[in-house]
Amino acid sequence: MKTTETAPFQIYIPFFSDFGFKATFGNEHNPLFLKRALQALIQSSEPIDHVWFDKNTIEGQTVESRGGVLDIFCRDSTGNIFIVEMQLGKFPNMVQRLKFYAYHKMDTEIRKGDFQFDGLSKIYCIGILGFNLLEGKSHHTVACLRDDSGQIIDQKMTFILVELEKFRKKPENCTSDLDKLIFTMKEAHKTSPSGEQPAFMKEDWIASALHELDTRGMSPDRRAALSIAVAKELSERHRVEKAFTEAETAKIKVKEAMNEVKTAKSEAKTAKIEAKIAKTEARTAKIEVKTVKAEIKIVKEEVKAAKEETQKQIIKNLIINLGLTDAQIIENLQLSLALVKQVRSEIQGKK
Known part of the structure; x- marks a missing residue:
């Protein structure tokens, strides 16, 4: 145990x-x-x-x-x-x-x-x-x-x-x-x-x-509530920073992949002596470009998802810990009403 x-x-x-x-x-x-x-x-x-x-x-x-x-x-x-x-x-x-x-x-x-x-x-x-x-x-x-x-x-x-x-x-x-x-x-x-x-x-x-x-x-209840709020805040900051770091790493990988594609194209151009080999390398380069574009799309989707998840967590904290209304949350964070209502609905569904 x-x-x-x-x-x-x-x-x-x-x-x-x-x-x-x-x-x-x-x-x-x-x-x-x-x-x-x-x-x-x-x-x-x-x-x-x-x-x-x-x-x-x-x-x-x-x-x-x-x-x-x-x-x-x-x-x-x-x-x-x-x-x-x-x-x-x-x-x-x-x-x-x-x-x-x-x-x-x-x-x-x-x-x-x-x-x-x-x-x-x-x-x-x-x-x-x-x-x-x-x-x-x-x-x-x-x-x-x-x-x-x-x-x-x-x-x-x-x-x-x-x-x-x-x-x-x-x-x-x-x-x-x-x-x-x-x-x-x-x-x-x-x-x-x-x-x-x-x-x-x-x-x-x-x-x-x-x-x-x-x-x-502070009273024990006040101290506990404040400690939890601070812990959640620091945890949220860590999560956002982690998502940012992962996005930066992904950008570096994409840049490296693009450089590799550029190198492949250069080599393909030099290898025009043998037409058959050059065509094969060009075809390979196109596939690599397509793969890179797919990776970029995935990275963008991951960053978007991480951002939305972070926004949801912040909204949850404001609803649960501070009891803010939808209007107060929208006014202070400039988020969409639809997202705020979605989070509130999820919270009520768990109760």
């Missing part, structure tokens, strides 16, 4: 879960952590006195243009704009996504009439990543507009990337606020009841964030 091993008690909800990120970075009632975190992320020597949260949705300018939802969008007392995005799963086009958000916000700063582009707010677009995106070894990258000699041309728009996987410092070596921030985000949820925390985790700004994530003050 199999025995089930009891999962270790988790003191802190992970920072990089949806709940953890919103409870710390998105805490409007106590923005102490957010202010110090932003100051550390942009490497500013000037403290941030106040922050105001703003609407975090991006509306498309036309029917055809794209909108979006920002994780965190706020301003400080000097007018600086901060956009903070957390991306745990692999997303190779993260830089393009951040550019889209930043450019859209700059566009909203432009006023009609006799406007000379003066007085524009400074925009900091920050991406906190749970995967390695850039080739360099640095875990903290700051980028703005420079010329080919490295001279800064403009700093009105600054992009900051934090790659958590590249951070390797031990707690005793974490001396800057940036080090303390990244270490806490990566390691706090691994703290055991009997474990000893680094001294810097008792600093007021970090302690205030950990207080929001501390499960010890």
Whole structure:
């Protein structure tokens, strides 16, 4: 008979879960952590006195243009704009996504009439990543507009990337606020009841964030429900990332197959000395091309199926765990009503 091993008690909800990120970075009632975190992320020597949260949705300018939802969008007392995005799963086009958000916000700063582009707010677009995106070894990258000699041309728009996987410092070596921030985000949820925390985790700004994530003050039912929700969220992210990786692998195989076909065609052209052999090789190449097209079709179907399955799972979580209506789900996720009704019907059929 199999025995089930009891999962270790988790003191802190992970920072990089949806709940953890919103409870710390998105805490409007106590923005102490957010202010110090932003100051550390942009490497500013000037403290941030106040922050105001703003609407975090991006509306498309036309029917055809794209909108979006920002994780965190706020301003400080000097007018600086901060956009903070957390991306745990692999997303190779993260830089393009951040550019889209930043450019859209700059566009909203432009006023009609006799406007000379003066007085524009400074925009900091920050991406906190749970995967390695850039080739360099640095875990903290700051980028703005420079010329080919490295001279800064403009700093009105600054992009900051934090790659958590590249951070390797031990707690005793974490001396800057940036080090303390990244270490806490990566390691706090691994703290055991009997474990000893680094001294810097008792600093007021970090302690205030950990207080929001501390499960010890929650009721057993609340703690269990939240742990299940976080586990499902992380599992869903893993599944999406796995599907993405498989799709990328399939693309590579298709590309390799196409290269092989190209090579076969080249060899067939060279082998025209013997017409019979050339015709045979050409026929073989056509069969290979047909096979490649079939493989591409299969890959597309698999990616489509994986995407639909992921959407269904997300809808199930929203219906079962949050009790959202069809209209709420459609409004927030921009999915089709037919798919939402299908999932709800499947859930009701199992009851």
